[in-house]
Amino acid sequence: MSADGKTGLQLRSLIKKSGELEISLLQVPTPEPSADEVVVRVEATPINPSDLGLLVGAADMATAKAAGSKDAPVITARVPEAAMRAMAARLDESMPVGNEGAGVVIGTGSSEAAQALMGKTVSVIGGAMYSQYRTVKASDCLALPTGTTAAEGASWFVNPFTALGMTETMRREGHKALVHTAAASNLGQMLNKICLKDGIGLVNIVRNKDQADILRKIGAKYIVDSSAPTFMDDLTNALVETGATIAFDAIGGGKLVGQILTAMEIAANKTAKVYSRYGSSVHKQVYIYGGLDTRPTELNRAFGMAWGIGGWLLTSFLQKVGADGMKLRQRVAAELKTTFASHYTQVVSLQEALELSNIAVYNKRATGEKYLINPNKG
Amino acid sequence: MSADGKTGLQLRSLIKKSGELEISLLQVPTPEPSADEVVVRVEATPINPSDLGLLVGAADMATAKAAGSKDAPVITARVPEAAMRAMAARLDESMPVGNEGAGVVIGTGSSEAAQALMGKTVSVIGGAMYSQYRTVKASDCLALPTGTTAAEGASWFVNPFTALGMTETMRREGHKALVHTAAASNLGQMLNKICLKDGIGLVNIVRNKDQADILRKIGAKYIVDSSAPTFMDDLTNALVETGATIAFDAIGGGKLVGQILTAMEIAANKTAKVYSRYGSSVHKQVYIYGGLDTRPTELNRAFGMAWGIGGWLLTSFLQKVGADGMKLRQRVAAELKTTFASHYTQVVSLQEALELSNIAVYNKRATGEKYLINPNKG
Numbered sequence: 001m002s003a004d005g006k007t008g009l010q011l012r013s014l015i016k017k018s019g020e021l022e023i024s025l026l027q028v029p030t031p032e033p034s035a036d037e038v039v040v041r042v043e044a045t046p047i048n049p050s051d052l053g054l055l056v057g058a059a060d061m062a063t064a065k066a067a068g069s070k071d072a073p074v075i076t077a078r079v080p081e082a083a084m085r086a087m088a089a090r091l092d093e094s095m096p097v098g099n100e101g102a103g104v105v106i107g108t109g110s111s112e113a114a115q116a117l118m119g120k121t122v123s124v125i126g127g128a129m130y131s132q133y134r135t136v137k138a139s140d141c142l143a144l145p146t147g148t149t150a151a152e153g154a155s156w157f158v159n160p161f162t163a164l165g166m167t168e169t170m171r172r173e174g175h176k177a178l179v180h181t182a183a184a185s186n187l188g189q190m191l192n193k194i195c196l197k198d199g200i201g202l203v204n205i206v207r208n209k210d211q212a213d214i215l216r217k218i219g220a221k222y223i224v225d226s227s228a229p230t231f232m233d234d235l236t237n238a239l240v241e242t243g244a245t246i247a248f249d250a251i252g253g254g255k256l257v258g259q260i261l262t263a264m265e266i267a268a269n270k271t272a273k274v275y276s277r278y279g280s281s282v283h284k285q286v287y288i289y290g291g292l293d294t295r296p297t298e299l300n301r302a303f304g305m306a307w308g309i310g311g312w313l314l315t316s317f318l319q320k321v322g323a324d325g326m327k328l329r330q331r332v333a334a335e336l337k338t339t340f341a342s343h344y345t346q347v348v349s350l351q352e353a354l355e356l357s358n359i360a361v362y363n364k365r366a367t368g369e370k371y372l373i374n375p376n377k378g
Numbered sequence: 379m380s381a382d383g384k385t386g387l388q389l390r391s392l393i394k395k396s397g398e399l400e401i402s403l404l405q406v407p408t409p410e411p412s413a414d415e416v417v418v419r420v421e422a423t424p425i426n427p428s429d430l431g432l433l434v435g436a437a438d439m440a441t442a443k444a445a446g447s448k449d450a451p452v453i454t455a456r457v458p459e460a461a462m463r464a465m466a467a468r469l470d471e472s473m474p475v476g477n478e479g480a481g482v483v484i485g486t487g488s489s490e491a492a493q494a495l496m497g498k499t500v501s502v503i504g505g506a507m508y509s510q511y512r513t514v515k516a517s518d519c520l521a522l523p524t525g526t527t528a529a530e531g532a533s534w535f536v537n538p539f540t541a542l543g544m545t546e547t548m549r550r551e552g553h554k555a556l557v558h559t560a561a562a563s564n565l566g567q568m569l570n571k572i573c574l575k576d577g578i579g580l581v582n583i584v585r586n587k588d589q590a591d592i593l594r595k596i597g598a599k600y601i602v603d604s605s606a607p608t609f610m611d612d613l614t615n616a617l618v619e620t621g622a623t624i625a626f627d628a629i630g631g632g633k634l635v636g637q638i639l640t641a642m643e644i645a646a647n648k649t650a651k652v653y654s655r656y657g658s659s660v661h662k663q664v665y666i667y668g669g670l671d672t673r674p675t676e677l678n679r680a681f682g683m684a685w686g687i688g689g690w691l692l693t694s695f696l697q698k699v700g701a702d703g704m705k706l707r708q709r710v711a712a713e714l715k716t717t718f719a720s721h722y723t724q725v726v727s728l729q730e731a732l733e734l735s736n737i738a739v740y741n742k743r744a745t746g747e748k749y750l751i752n753p754n755k756g
Contacts, residue, residue: 053655086680089647090655252679269467277432277468278691288679297677301630301669302464305691311683313656 005030005039005106008132009350009375013055014094015079015087021059023075024068025350026094030133033109037135038117044154045101045129046342047353047362047371049250049290055097057090058083061363066356073354098129098373102144102153106133114138121148123156130350132375142333154372155186155342158314160332161325162289163191163340165317166248167200168328173285177201179239179247179260182292183223184211184367186342187250192220193339201242205235205256211367226256232263239267247286248312253293257286257309258300265303279304287312292365344370349377383408383417383484386510387728387753391433392472393457393465399437401453402446403728404472408511411487416495416516422532423479423507424720425731425740425749427668433475435468436461439741444734451732476507476751480522480531484511492516499526501534508728510753520711532750533564533720536692538710539703540667541569541718543695544626545578546706551663555579557617557625557638560670561601562589562745564720565628570598571717579620583613583634589745604634610641617645625664626690631671635664635687636678643681657682665690670743722748727755 007029014022033039047055059077068074079087102123108114122141128134144153170178180191183204195202196219203222206212212223222242224234238244245268247260261284268280284303289312299309318325332340345368352358353373362371385407392400411417425433437455446452457465480501486492500519506512522531548556558569561582573580574597581600584590590601600620602612616622623646625638639662646658662681667690677687696703710718723746730736731751740749 057655089650258674272467277435278693281694289683291679296636297675297679299675299677301666301675305667305689306694308686308688310686310688313683315656316659316684 005041005133010128010132011055011097011130011350011353012094013057013097015057015059015091017091019079019081019084021057021075021077021079023055023354025072025354028131031135033107033114033135035109035111036114036138037109038105038114038122038138038141039107040103040122040124040134040136040141041106042101042103042124042129042131042134042375043150044103044347045098045373045375046155046158046344047373048099048155048158049292049365050158051097051099051130052363052365054095056359056363058087061359064356064359066354071351073351075354075356075359096128096131098131099127100125100155100157101129102150102156103134103376104150105141108138111138117141117143120144121150121153123153125157130353130373130375132350142329144336145333148336151344151347151372151374152337152341156332156336156340159187159190159342160340161318161328162314163187163194164328164331165312165314166191167194167198168321169287169312169317170200170246173246175244175246175285177203177242177244179203179205179244180250181205181247181256181260182207182250182290182367183220184214185250186370189214189218190340190342192218197339201244203235203238203242203244205260214368226259232259235260235263236266239263240270245282245284249286249288250290251293252288252291253295253297255298255300257288257297258303260286261303261307261309262300265307276304279306281306283308285309289313342370344372347372347374347377349373350375352377383419383511388506388510389433389475389508389728389731390472391435391475393435393437393469395469397457397459397462399435399453399455399457401433401732403450403732406509409513411485411492411513413487413489414492414516415487415513416483416492416500416519417485418481418500418502418512418514418519419484420479420481420502420507420509420512420753421528422481422725423476423751423753424533424536424722425751426477426533426536427670427743428536429475429477429508430741430743432473434737434741436465439737442734442737444732449729451729453732453734453737474506474509476509477505478503478533478535479507480528480534481512481754482528483519486516489516495519495521498522499528499531501531503535508731508751508753510728520707522714523711526714529722529725529750529752530715530719534710534714534718537565537568537720538718539696539706540692541565541572542706542709543690543692544569545572545576546699547665547690547695548578548624551624553622553624553663555581555620555622557581557583557622558628559583559625559634559638560585560628560668560745561598562592563628564748567592567596568718570596575717579622581613581616581620581622583638592746604637610637613638613641614644617641618648623660623662627664627666628668629671630666630669631673631675633676633678635666635675636681638664639681639685639687640678643685654682657684659684661686663687667691720748722750725750725752725755727751728753730755
């Protein structure tokens, strides 16, 4: 680390052809900002599930070992043989990590837009945020209102835009209410706040009573527990009441996707007037945006012919909406301390993020556990 | 049967609340044609997989029993308990069967369009075609060119429009080549003829060598056998060569849908320049239009995030394309004896269609076996 920001630590994830994952900290020079760029001293950057995918890849973290020194720790772990094919494209490439974060602008290029940010606390999207210093485009920064800290602005992009992307996709594809799984997550709570505010029907699917309680406390109206024996009936009733015909699923594996489509089909047929052996003509859609359950997705296809399943990725959504994305950005800025507030259980330095005991906690991706890295902590 | 067509036999399929399927022949009056309608003496109507869904429903035909007389046979069979839920909407309703067919117009309403068809051999779409006489809209008829028989015009709709619907969907959704499974079927052969004529790349997936031979004989270029140990590599190579990123699947169950998406992803990544842990940004689509394998669909999701799977139904496609459907109709009429020719292994009467030995054959839905009913065979 250099106090002037000329160089700084950067977290790197490397998967070697030999099948070894190596996570380490590198001292890297901070690029000089071009006209439209700024240099940010990163003070807060969250560990999202989407970051873990790059950070640990397909490695089996039960095999993780710590080496190196306290200041320069090195974590290694084995990638199972069967998973190496999926890693092919990143082998032997040392990759920086961290989608989003916030910090203070300590240098700028010559453009007006860049200079206007000097000294300000800004939120940033642009990758490699698990770094002490980042040179980024001014247009990838959001100047935070006075009184908003870097920690408050760190998770400004991935969860808020994903949650807004869900309600926006719902509208654009002609649905009037939606279903969300793993619904007690930070993202899920955010989605509830949006839907309550915007008057959108939201069916929350959770996996146990504790998660249901989390949502009940923030005012969620429709909560169904997939571990309850009455799950399918509870879900169908909530679908009839809300009219939800689109779902966003963070889980991916197992039978849940098919169960949601089946319940939607039963709900649709409750109002159908004539028999069609092809089922209801109401289009039922599930988008899978996460993979908390890595087992195969199993579909019994008992839901007629008017259905679709697909992957849903924030970056693809933003490409599709184009300039409309700026409207979403304004909304996030205005509601950063309310609708889009995130909660963290730990704030760690880059070195602490590489402690095995911490990795074991945040790599579980458990509801309610969320880590924030402050690369300049200490 | 009455020679004047005032009444006639009609095949009916009934699933009772008790769980019994009953297939029988009813003597029904022929409705008087309204201004825009015609009365058709049906002389040829095929048994398609889509008809079998309504004809036998979810019944276990291994339990089928014959009763009644030779002229008025009655077939009964058990519907397994577990399948009754999916039959809920049709219970205790006696349903006519038969999507398409052809015959001679023996009566018309007062409109010019209807009267113009008098005495002509016409192809018809409109359900209940397993009947001796049908009163249908003139607009649901296609007058056949002189010299075309009812048998040649019987399968004018389901397979031809499904095959054309596939290439049309491919174009509309921005793909340049396609994949088809169970590719040696009547439909699959038709699709090959269309693609050869129109210069569209088509990857045919078959399940054995005999099916591959059928396609090779009609000039199919890309044939891959899912039972071969080199299947995934063969498929990937064919996808690279054709650039196919959309598939139409008749099978539904098992791992094939996921294998197709996985091979498409591998093919897409062969030309990708940078690593993305979300996989290729090329959208990969599989439409399931049949269910030859009734087991669950199993997806390993090893194909990035840019993918979709959905049901594909001819009627929904035709609704979507609206008036453009008439262009497809003109093409079918012009190429009925070439591109859209069907082949039958048996021509049976309505009574013969209800013989257990015949049901056992056509209900197998085996490639190469296709039945045609002539309700006025005598």
